[in-house]
Amino acid sequence: MEKSRGSRPVAFAFVFVAVLVAEAAVIDRQKREFVIPDWIEIVDEPVAENSKTIQRAVRVRDAKITYDGAQVWRVQGSEAQKDLVSNVTMDFQESGLLSLWVGNDTVVDVMVRVEEIPRVSRYLKQKDLQYQVVIEDLQRAIDEENPSLSAEEIEELQGRKARYAWWQGVAIRVPSRYSRPRPLRYPVASVHGVGGPWRFRGHRMEWSSYHRLEDIHGYLDYLAETFPDVCSVVSIGNSVEGRPLKVIRISNGKPNAPALWIDGGIHAREWISPAAVTYIINHLVENSETLEADYYILPVANPDGYEYTFTKDRLWRKNRKRSVGSLCTGVDLNRNFGYRWGGMGTSKDPCREIYAGSGPFSEPETNAIRYFFEASAANFKAYLTFHSYGQYILYPWGYDKRVPPDYADLERVGRQVSTAMRKAGGANSAYTVGNSATTLYAASGGSDDWAKAILKMKYTYTIELRDTGKHGFVLPARYIVPTAKEALAAVMVVTEACKSL
């Protein structure tokens, strides 16, 4: 009896603990049930045009899209085969067997999936069309395009930039201390505390590799923080997925200065574009005392698409809008502007690369640009939009093979731009000048046509940066600096032209 009386509380205690453990397990399991697994994404899905959205869980294709064995071919037709070339690309694009990269009436670059190589090859031979393989293995080209920086390099970069920023702050602050009382722009509490060199985050931007959106936006913020007299950054809106559209304004306050708009990255896969545009930003800020114009620069006009090219599909072009009633995603933002929207060179099919969207300015990215110009009082004279590839300096119109009344001015300045770009870049820097629709192909709803027709911007150019096809969109990072120098030369020539308006 003695023994059992002593063991009863022990047994109760044991049961009590067991119940607690079991309960905790149940709670834990319930908690875990609310944790969304990696492969589920909650998306806002529009239920109808211009109405509310509902939330829906979708399965995410977690695998990165790869291009093992895929090739890029240059298909050549004779003058007599003009229609044939466009028919071929139309036929295949519609069936998804290959995708058109760039081209005109007689030459096109197409990407062919490995499993389709025999069929497409047979087809082209039947039609008596010549082709050559330009990229043997697209995935290998992608893997070699952008060597990543080492942890040491990033550390070095951030440390150096932070110290530089701190010294800039010291240099600016010291004289003003004696002249007039003003709040210290760079409060330095202590070297180890909130102040000192380590207060500044620095930035990760440089031009020997392609950078993620975070680095680019971090760089803009750094410039605004470090050089507040020259730079300011505003977000002019948000992308479909909620990323900010950051515009940096660079101005030394010179009165009556003309204003230029520059954008990049409207097509996600054209990585050289944001890289060149950020290089231009760097140059303008470093030489801000000599500037004779104000610059408004949006380096990544399609931030969702840009990020998607790093995380899922290197060759993504459009934004990331989910279309109602279609499984396909994305609108071609450079078909979505509101001048001659939906005309030649566009598609109403959300699965196509040139899908123009559900209406003019249906996309938040293009809409933000429109509202920015509607609200801005700046004295805009030029609109430069950087793309790749092909090495062209294109002026309106894109919607048809016609030219604006002042096309002679556009041609003349375009040729000056071409000359300057060749000088700046050296070998392989030949850029062709011409009217958009004639030189390349008709494309309605582009930003350039809208800027020219609606905003009445004198010097409106779409500049297709390097190269001429050897690497296409997958331009190795070692070409960033020479290409960016060409782009910068273009900006300088157009600035000069604006001054005389």
Ligand SMILES: [Zn+2]
């Ligand atoms: Zn483009």
